[in-house]
Amino acid sequence: MTDWSGYIGLILQGALVTLELTVMGSVLAVIMAFVAGLGRVSRFMAVRALATTYIEFFRGTSIFVQLFWVYFVLPFAGVTLSPLQAGVLALGLNVGAYGAEVVRGAVKAIGREQREACIALNLTRGQAMRHVILPQALPLMLPTFGNNAIELLKGTAVVSLISLTDMTFQAQVVRAQTGSTLIPFATILVLYFLMALAISTGMRWLERRVTRGLDGVRT
Secondary structure, eight states, X not given: OOOHHHHHHHHHHHHHHHHHHHHHHHHHHHHHHHHHHHHHTXXXXXXXXXXXXXXXXXXXXXXXXXXXXXXXXXXXXXXXXXXXXXXXXXXXXXXXXXXXXXXXXXXXXXXXXXXXXXXXXXXXXXXXXXXXXXXXXXXXXXXXXXXXXXXXXXXXXXXXXXXXXXXXXXXXXXXXXXXXXXXXXXXXXXXXXXXXXXXXHHHHHHHHHHHTTOTTOOO
């Protein structure tokens, strides 16, 4: 009979890579979401155009193609990335484009009276955004940000195509070595579910924390 302890350990090692990809990719995605999302509501046309181009390009092309471009094509331009770096960059830029529209929509959802109050208080646009608009818009973003984080987690499976040893890659290795499909893929199914559940739980906690004391904000 097959000794599964070593093979399960191999998949768990891959799970750590998946977790690393998810965390770093999510950080990049959040940064890009705010940069591009706020760029979309900028008063400068060039900034709006640049943000829109980024969003439409990464939403309108396949994550597979984006990953291959980052890993296989960029070296021709003198930029060589490790599989982990390529995975983080492709996933972060892709999910960040979706997050940018979440940021834009949440900022636009803040009532006109709030902006007029900022003008009455003689706040600059930057001060109004930082102290009034974003604190109210953030609770509106969090539920969708949670969904985006889970989508990014599931999207990490594509990095197995560039031989990064995430848990999907390791499950394929185990299947090839043991001839069993059920056990390795059932294992990563459970692991993906547990990671997604952890993200959902964490985001719900963060929503409660952020909305504490903010009257009139719906989550």
